[in-house]
Amino acid sequence: MSDGQADSAIDMHLKVLLPTEVLVDERVTKVIAEADNGAFCLLPRHIDFVAALVPGVLCFCGAKGEEGFAAVDEGVLVKCGHQVLVSTLNGVRDTDLGRLQDLVEERFLELDEHERKTRSALARLEAGTLRGFRELQEKFRG
Numbered sequence: 001m002s003d004g005q006a007d008s009a010i011d012m013h014l015k016v017l018l019p020t021e022v023l024v025d026e027r028v029t030k031v032i033a034e035a036d037n038g039a040f041c042l043l044p045r046h047i048d049f050v051a052a053l054v055p056g057v058l059c060f061c062g063a064k065g066e067e068g069f070a071a072v073d074e075g076v077l078v079k080c081g082h083q084v085l086v087s088t089l090n091g092v093r094d095t096d097l098g099r100l101q102d103l104v105e106e107r108f109l110e111l112d113e114h115e116r117k118t119r120s121a122l123a124r125l126e127a128g129t130l131r132g133f134r135e136l137q138e139k140f141r142g
Helices: 096-142
Strands: 012-017 021-036 038-042 051-055 056-061 067-072 077-079 083-088 091-094
Touching: 021 051, 021 067, 021 077, 021 083, 021 091, 067 096, 091 096
Parallel strands: 012 083
Antiparallel strands: 012 021, 021 038, 021 056, 051 077, 056 067, 067 091, 077 083
């Protein structure tokens, strides 16, 4: 595949982009995704298309007929010619839906723990800032 274009008129080039990595970068014959108004299927000759994705499973068929799955957070899908680009904050990939579900649960547990730690750190920062302002107020009053 040169310059990211599909080698055949029956293929598309799917890229799923996360902030820190490229989750999927391969030739596909079909992409199924979900937007607010429901699921949709893209084939190589589909018109150019843009959709806001909801959290869900992105399904795709590889050029050799193999199925692939990627659980994605909300994001944006853009189909332009034979290129299909998906940009999302979080995602995991597997060829088995059962394992994909396990990966999603594990990733969300990690995110929940990270979010809890972040909120705790922000609360400490906020309390320290308020304490500093109160000390400054008392200093200038007295």
